[in-house]
Amino acid sequence: MLVRTSAVCARPPAGMLSALAGGQIFSSEFRYRRGEEVFGEGEEAQYVYQILSGAARTYKLLPDGCRQINSFHLSGDMFGLENGASHRFTADAVVETNVSIMKRVSLLDAMTRYRTGPGSLLSLVTRNLVHAETHMLLLGRKTALEKVAAFLLEMDERLTHPAVLTLPMSRRDIADYLGVALETVSRTLSILKDEGLLQFYGPTQRRVVLLDREGLARLEAQG
Missing domain, CATH: 2.60.120.10 (Jelly Rolls)
Incomplete structure (x- = not known):
């Protein structure tokens, strides 16, 4: 079209x-x-x-x-x-x-x-x-933590490791990309924040600072 x-x-x-x-x-x-x-x-x-x-x-x-x-x-x-x-x-x-x-x-x-x-x-x-x-490997991850960690690292790589990772997509988009529920994405991001692996920057929570890329990579590697 x-x-x-x-x-x-x-x-x-x-x-x-x-x-x-x-x-x-x-x-x-x-x-x-x-x-x-x-x-x-x-x-x-x-x-x-x-x-x-x-x-x-x-x-x-x-x-x-x-x-x-x-x-x-x-x-x-x-x-x-x-x-x-x-x-x-x-x-x-x-x-x-x-x-x-x-x-x-x-x-x-x-x-x-x-x-x-x-x-x-x-x-x-x-x-x-x-x-x-x-994407195929990401869908094969066993847990939501592994999937979300892998997704964040993928976006970080594609956007050339910015200081603040600005995600254009919504959490619903992320859920439909990962093959999980919207609530699962929100809960998993909160867990990663509580564990000190990331923090949100600004009110929309689409701007993310990855505080511990190595920690995210360890989570990803568990799959």
Whole structure:
């Protein structure tokens, strides 16, 4: 589904999109409001997306009505590049999000014509596979403490170890990513805080200071 909100401008694609395309084709920049759908499961996969700011999530709605989040896409991440003709997941914006969008056919055509394309594509695929593998291992953790510790360390790594870890996603999002109840996430974060492994910064509790990364890593390793 192409964006229904504001198109900012057409410009040479930034970052990884530029590398993949050899800097030779144009992309458009769009802004999505919080919760707005980027594309739906089963829709034709016409476009490739790169996060310029904000965050997106891809997910499936299960037969019982529950939502399983497959991945969070953060600044610089690409998504929507399918190996089939249609999207396997639904994607929407976690917060107000700016993305760079390029037609998939144009991107694939450019990669066949420019020497930088294949190597960059391999880098992209590897990066997405690492995220998928990390999520699979995370879901296999035995306890909620292990899952939440692993999630915090994953976000810390992807956001390059900031002094204050700002999580764009809600606790409900985290629960649907980890495959646990919302109450379990809240209780587990409180336990980690009480044990001196983290503290919350500000009223929203989405800004987290990791006080003891080694302690979190020990919890993660228990799985």
